[in-house]
Amino acid sequence: MENNVLTANATGQKSFMNPKEFLAHWQGHRKLTRRIIDAFPEDKLFEFRIGGMRPFAEMAREFIGMATPSLYGMVTGEWKPLEAILPAGVNGQPTTKADLLALWDAVTPEIDELYSQIPEADFHKTISLFNKYEGQIHSLLLYIADNEIHHRGQGYVYLRALNIEPPFFFDR
Amino acid sequence: MENNVLTANATGQKSFMNPKEFLAHWQGHRKLTRRIIDAFPEDKLFEFRIGGMRPFAEMAREFIGMATPSLYGMVTGEWKPLEAILPAGVNGQPTTKADLLALWDAVTPEIDELYSQIPEADFHKTISLFNKYEGQIHSLLLYIADNEIHHRGQGYVYLRALNIEPPFFFDR
Numbered sequence: 001m002e003n004n005v006l007t008a009n010a011t012g013q014k015s016f017m018n019p020k021e022f023l024a025h026w027q028g029h030r031k032l033t034r035r036i037i038d039a040f041p042e043d044k045l046f047e048f049r050i051g052g053m054r055p056f057a058e059m060a061r062e063f064i065g066m067a068t069p070s071l072y073g074m075v076t077g078e079w080k081p082l083e084a085i086l087p088a089g090v091n092g093q094p095t096t097k098a099d100l101l102a103l104w105d106a107v108t109p110e111i112d113e114l115y116s117q118i119p120e121a122d123f124h125k126t127i128s129l130f131n132k133y134e135g136q137i138h139s140l141l142l143y144i145a146d147n148e149i150h151h152r153g154q155g156y157v158y159l160r161a162l163n164i165e166p167p168f169f170f171d172r
Numbered sequence: 173m174e175n176n177v178l179t180a181n182a183t184g185q186k187s188f189m190n191p192k193e194f195l196a197h198w199q200g201h202r203k204l205t206r207r208i209i210d211a212f213p214e215d216k217l218f219e220f221r222i223g224g225m226r227p228f229a230e231m232a233r234e235f236i237g238m239a240t241p242s243l244y245g246m247v248t249g250e251w252k253p254l255e256a257i258l259p260a261g262v263n264g265q266p267t268t269k270a271d272l273l274a275l276w277d278a279v280t281p282e283i284d285e286l287y288s289q290i291p292e293a294d295f296h297k298t299i300s301l302f303n304k305y306e307g308q309i310h311s312l313l314l315y316i317a318d319n320e321i322h323h324r325g326q327g328y329v330y331l332r333a334l335n336i337e338p339p340f341f342f343d344r
Contacts, residue, residue, distance in 0.1 A: 014292060015188065016188075016193065016310050017295075021188065022188040022189070051329060051331075052332060053329065121186065123188050138193075139197075142189070149325070150325040152322070153324070153325025154325045154326065154328060156322075157225065157326050160223025160224060163223070170315070
């Protein structure tokens with residue numbers, strides 16, 4: 001794709017999406033995911049499953065474990081597990097809905113803070129996430145958001161199977 | 173977010189994602205969705221449901237109905253239903269897996285073709301999709317891809333509930 005800056009339009013945008021827009025997109029999805037967590041009765045959140053899949057609490061813990069550890073590594077080059085980078089006093093292995101939501105809320109501003117430290121020119125830099133998954137930073141971040149959308153869709157089926165009306169998908 | 177072109181990096185990328193990358197992202201997801209459709213036994217594809225949700229064939233028909241009609245309107249300003257813009261001989265209301273896959277495959281190159289007609293400067297233009305959903309073109313297209321990821325995640329639960337191992341999410 002040609003990248004002649006002279007053809008940039010009046011708003012200065014010559015891209016599909018800029019870094020600020022992706023962050024808003026991701027945090028918007030995270031708001032919806034938080035509402036899905038909260039829509040589960042506590043016991044079902046940690047126990048209900050269909051077809052041998054994980055309970056939704058485990059999926060949500062996965063989203064959290066992918067978010068700040070990935071960003072931390074993108075910024076510092078060091079790959080650490082969630083617990084190593086959590087603020088003091090936050091339980092990284094929640095077993096109650098209140099603790100899971102507290103963990104969720106603790107990482108929300110950390111995502112903003114770490115993401116803002118990625119230089120705009122780095123979003124197309126190729127890295128090896130956790131020394132394991134090679135890709136450009138923008139593509140890896142998009143994967144993390146997509147993974148959340150994918151599994152959250154599964155959380156919707158769990159809620160429907162439990163006769164609970166989930167929040168609208170488009171309401172972020 | 174500042175948009176000073178002088179700070180663009182060596183690859184010429186000063187964005188989170190460029191238009192070509194989004195198309196590859198979307199078509200990559202569509203490839204996976206096609207494999208999920210194909211993984212269903214024919215009767216289950218059109219009949220199996222959990223918690224009152226739609227069978228997966230209906231969800232897949234929705235993805236198709238959102239894709240080319242949205243792009244067609246973004247390019248021409250005219251909002252038409254899928255049937256009005258399908259190539260001759262393609263069944264827009266499939267009732268068999270073969271017809272659903274044929275419809276899927278008919279729209280795949282049309283997505284490429286229509287998408288390529290969106291001027292790069294237009295991705296941040298605000299439009300009213302189907303005279304109903306206001307948003308910037310990039311944001312509306314991302315919504316369409318997200319909607320597919322979301323409901324395809326539900327298709328994964330259907331397959332698991334049917335004891336069918338679905339394709340890996342990361343394999344596109």
